[in-house]
Amino acid sequence: MKATLDCIPCCLRQAVDTARLISSRPEDQEKIIRAVLQWLAGLEMAGLDLPVPPKLTQHLHRLIREVGGMADPYQAMKEYENEVALQLLPELRAQISTAADPLLMALRLAIAGNVIDAGVFGHIDAAQVQQAVRQALTEPFVGDVEDFRRAVSEAHHILYLADNAGEIVLDRLLIEQLSLSSPTQPTRVTVAVRGRPIINDATIADAVAAGIDQVAEVIDNGSDAPGTLLADCSATFRAVFEAADLVIAKGQGNFESLSDEPGNILFLLKAKCPVVANYLGVAPGTQVLTR
Amino acid sequence: MKATLDCIPCCLRQAVDTARLISSRPEDQEKIIRAVLQWLAGLEMAGLDLPVPPKLTQHLHRLIREVGGMADPYQAMKEYENEVALQLLPELRAQISTAADPLLMALRLAIAGNVIDAGVFGHIDAAQVQQAVRQALTEPFVGDVEDFRRAVSEAHHILYLADNAGEIVLDRLLIEQLSLSSPTQPTRVTVAVRGRPIINDATIADAVAAGIDQVAEVIDNGSDAPGTLLADCSATFRAVFEAADLVIAKGQGNFESLSDEPGNILFLLKAKCPVVANYLGVAPGTQVLTR
Numbered sequence: 001m002k003a004t005l006d007c008i009p010c011c012l013r014q015a016v017d018t019a020r021l022i023s024s025r026p027e028d029q030e031k032i033i034r035a036v037l038q039w040l041a042g043l044e045m046a047g048l049d050l051p052v053p054p055k056l057t058q059h060l061h062r063l064i065r066e067v068g069g070m071a072d073p074y075q076a077m078k079e080y081e082n083e084v085a086l087q088l089l090p091e092l093r094a095q096i097s098t099a100a101d102p103l104l105m106a107l108r109l110a111i112a113g114n115v116i117d118a119g120v121f122g123h124i125d126a127a128q129v130q131q132a133v134r135q136a137l138t139e140p141f142v143g144d145v146e147d148f149r150r151a152v153s154e155a156h157h158i159l160y161l162a163d164n165a166g167e168i169v170l171d172r173l174l175i176e177q178l179s180l181s182s183p184t185q186p187t188r189v190t191v192a193v194r195g196r197p198i199i200n201d202a203t204i205a206d207a208v209a210a211g212i213d214q215v216a217e218v219i220d221n222g223s224d225a226p227g228t229l230l231a232d233c234s235a236t237f238r239a240v241f242e243a244a245d246l247v248i249a250k251g252q253g254n255f256e257s258l259s260d261e262p263g264n265i266l267f268l269l270k271a272k273c274p275v276v277a278n279y280l281g282v283a284p285g286t287q288v289l290t291r
Numbered sequence: 292m293k294a295t296l297d298c299i300p301c302c303l304r305q306a307v308d309t310a311r312l313i314s315s316r317p318e319d320q321e322k323i324i325r326a327v328l329q330w331l332a333g334l335e336m337a338g339l340d341l342p343v344p345p346k347l348t349q350h351l352h353r354l355i356r357e358v359g360g361m362a363d364p365y366q367a368m369k370e371y372e373n374e375v376a377l378q379l380l381p382e383l384r385a386q387i388s389t390a391a392d393p394l395l396m397a398l399r400l401a402i403a404g405n406v407i408d409a410g411v412f413g414h415i416d417a418a419q420v421q422q423a424v425r426q427a428l429t430e431p432f433v434g435d436v437e438d439f440r441r442a443v444s445e446a447h448h449i450l451y452l453a454d455n456a457g458e459i460v461l462d463r464l465l466i467e468q469l470s471l472s473s474p475t476q477p478t479r480v481t482v483a484v485r486g487r488p489i490i491n492d493a494t495i496a497d498a499v500a501a502g503i504d505q506v507a508e509v510i511d512n513g514s515d516a517p518g519t520l521l522a523d524c525s526a527t528f529r530a531v532f533e534a535a536d537l538v539i540a541k542g543q544g545n546f547e548s549l550s551d552e553p554g555n556i557l558f559l560l561k562a563k564c565p566v567v568a569n570y571l572g573v574a575p576g577t578q579v580l581t582r
Contacts, residue, residue: 005310005324009303016296026339033296037332041325048317 001259001279003050008040010273011060014199018061021077022068035067036060053256053275054227061198062224072197074165081116081166081200082209087126088133089169096173103152104145106177107268111287112136113170114163114251114270133170136270142282143289151246151266152178159244160191160216161228161258163251163269165206168193171250175216178248189216190240195233196224201253227257252276266291292550292570294341299331301564302351305490309352312368313359326358327351344547344566345518352489353515363488365456372407372457372491373500378417379424380460387464394443395436397468398559402578403427404461405454405542405561424461427561433573434580442537442557443469450535451482451507452519452549454542454560456497459484462541466507469539480507481531486524487515492544518544521552543567557582 012033019032039059050056065071092109099105112133152158158178162168171191178189191212193202202210207218222234228249230238241247247265249258255267255276270287271277277284303324310323330350341347356362383400390396403424443449449469453459462482469480482503484493493501498509513525519540521529532538538556540549546558546567561578562568568575 005307005320006304008324008328009300009307012300012303013297016300019296027337029296030336030339033299033336034332037299037328037334041328041332043328045321045325046318048321 001052001256001276003053003056004275005048005050006273006275007050007053007056008043011040011056012036014057015060015064018064018073018199019068021073022064022070028068032064032067035063039063052227052229054225054229054253055257057253058198058223058225058229058232061226074197074200078165078200078202078206079209081164082169082206084126084129085113085116085166085169086210088130089172091130092133092170092173096177103149103177106174107145107148107289108137108141109133109170110174110250111141111268111270111289113167114268114272114287116164116166116170129166136287139285139287141287141289145289147291148266148289151264155244155246156188157244157246158189159240159247160189161221161247161249161254162191162193162202162207162212163254165200165202165209167250168202168206168212169210172210172212172215175212179215190244191216191218192221192228192237192240193218194224194226195220195222195237198224198226201226225253225257227253227255229257230261292343292547292567294344294347295566296339296341297564297566298341298344298347299334302331302347303327305348306351306355309355309364309490310359312364313355313361319359323355323358326354330354343518343520345516345520345544346548348544349489349514349516349520349523352517365488365491369456369491369493369497370500372455373460373497375417375420376404376407376457376460377501379421380463382421383424383461383464387468394440394468397465398436398439398580399428399432400424400461401465401541402432402559402561402580404458405559405578407455407457407461420457427578430576430578432578432580436580438582439557439580442555446535446537447479448535449480449537449539450531451480452512452538452540452545453482453484453493453498453503454545455491456493456500457491458541459493459497459503460501463501463503463506466503470506481535482507482509483512483519483528483531484509485515485517486511486513486528489515489517492517516544516548518546518548520548 015036019029096102096105115132115136162171175189193207204220212218221237223232225232249265249267251269255269258265267290271280271282274284306327310320387393387396406423406427453462466480484498495511503509512528514523516523540556540558542560546560549556558581562571562573565575
């Protein structure tokens, strides 16, 4: 899906948030915001034909990191997100093992985990995250669970595209269920994370912190876009993407970048922003399982 | 209060909303957004010492109107807002006349009316506005009602600074109560609106549509800022402002522009944006009566 005009103020809001993470000095923040404004003022947008949003934000955050002189402004936040989510893991695992339908419960928890995002996670503790996840489990959920179940049971090789740090800990529970899902043979699952730091998106370090490497093969996609821009990903990643008979893509960034790609792709996301919600035809905030 | 960095993405969001009201043609929208981005990229913000927000948005909307070639992009919206609020007037008036404390009920309705704003009002009907106002009456309200009551009963000349179209219809009910509030003599109330069209802020036409001219003297402030920038207001308005022994100022824009001014000023507003809420030390969305 293409970015709309609404994505431009949102880029600027992300720039303000990130500038504050990089430095508390007004002159540093001003330098970053001015560079972003100058870039946006010259942006190619004839006919409002904008690129996919992760292409815009890839450039945005490269610029912010360069002008701000910091390679990974979200590092501390990602570590905190993982830590808090790991505290919940035993309780959530128990919730799955006692559920009537463990795969469905793991699916719901993985989508609920998408509530854990940079914007809302900065200053809350484990109890509040637990509350947010519990709340997410009670909220409307749009999607065909039987289609998901069938797709998973038929797949021989699943590529799971992770989204944020913290959230990836909840993904682990679904990945464990996916490995058990075929009655005849263990399904092979590969989990892909971003190739380099971008916002609070999960990288290899976060996958290892979440223990994903203990339950699946972990690769990175070679790209620093907050999504999956295939042309920007490594040849190795693209080969795995092509070879997988099912791709499960978490979060808005993966949806925005892959919604127009062919293939057997199931998207799991919370439609947090109005642009994505509008594209999907759901109310903002809806949790969605879609092809 | 000064604008913060957060106000810059918000300016851009307002520009996108207004560009869409002005034209559905991508090339027109692009022209407006690019002009706004170029202005923002050159904005004086050394040390992040920004002006008060209505000073920023006054310039923003002048630029949008000029580049977009439209004198009042919000005219149709304002007319609709007034129309819908007028449909509620008889019911709300009955609510006041049966209330145990009519002044308090009128005060709560006037603050609740501040929920009627450009962003939320575009596509909802009278029933939904009624629901929003009813909801607002049940929500937390921070402020010293007895201080308000005393200030009103002691005042000889009240200057009431209106905020938005639609909302001004609910203001009328409070203005009627203010005129009755002195036991010995009718208090004189002057209602001031903006001097020229700016966003969906009330102008003379809206005051007349709401019938304010039947219950009080109506003046305009001579300015096209979405607030009350005294230096930008007419000499006539400033004389009335100086002469009033109580000023009642509705909404965020009047608060942002007058919060650092001396004088006997009571602010009634819903703290809709995080910057104002943070300045006031309340949760975003809180309805506030403050000095």
